[in-house]
Amino acid sequence: MFSYTITPRVADTDALGHINNTVLPCWFEEARTPLFKILNPTMDFNNWNLILARMEVDYLKQIFFHSQVEVKSWISRMGNSSFDITQELWQDGNLCARSKSVIVHFDFKTQKSVPIVGTMRSDLEAHLQ
Numbered sequence: 001m002f003s004y005t006i007t008p009r010v011a012d013t014d015a016l017g018h019i020n021n022t023v024l025p026c027w028f029e030e031a032r033t034p035l036f037k038i039l040n041p042t043m044d045f046n047n048w049n050l051i052l053a054r055m056e057v058d059y060l061k062q063i064f065f066h067s068q069v070e071v072k073s074w075i076s077r078m079g080n081s082s083f084d085i086t087q088e089l090w091q092d093g094n095l096c097a098r099s100k101s102v103i104v105h106f107d108f109k110t111q112k113s114v115p116i117v118g119t120m121r122s123d124l125e126a127h128l129q
Contacts, residue, residue: 006068006070008064008067025055028087035124039124052103057097084100087101
C-alpha cells in the first residue's frame with residue numbers, strides 16, 4: 001500500500017466551502033504516481049505505457065480546506081494486461097471518498113494492450129491486497 005499526503009488549496013474549494021467534487025479525481029491520479037513508476041520508472045512521456053480505462057469515485061463525506069488529506073492506494077486486481085487500483089481518501093480520521101481505477105499496460109505504437117510480465121508484474125503484485 002502507498003500513502004500520499006495532499007494539502008488542500010484554497011482553489012480546491014467551491015462556493016459551499018468544501019473541496020469541489022472535480023478535484024478528487026486529480027488527487028487520486030496524483031497519488032497513483034508511485035504505482036506508475038513501477039511500469040515507467042523514468043516517467044518519460046516519450047515511452048509512456050499506461051492508459052486509464054475506467055475510474056469510479058464514491059463520495060462518502062465532505063472534505064474541507066482546513067487539514068491535510070491522506071490518499072491510500074493499492075492494487076486490488078491483477079489481470080493479464082491491466083490492473084485495478086483501489087484508493088481511499090482520508091481526512092481527520094474519516095474515510096471521505098473511495099476510488100477504483102482500471103489501468104491498462106499499453107503500446108501506443110501498435111495501439112494495443114500488452115501483457116504485464118517479469119519484474120513489472122512481481123513489483124505490482126507486491127502491492128496486491
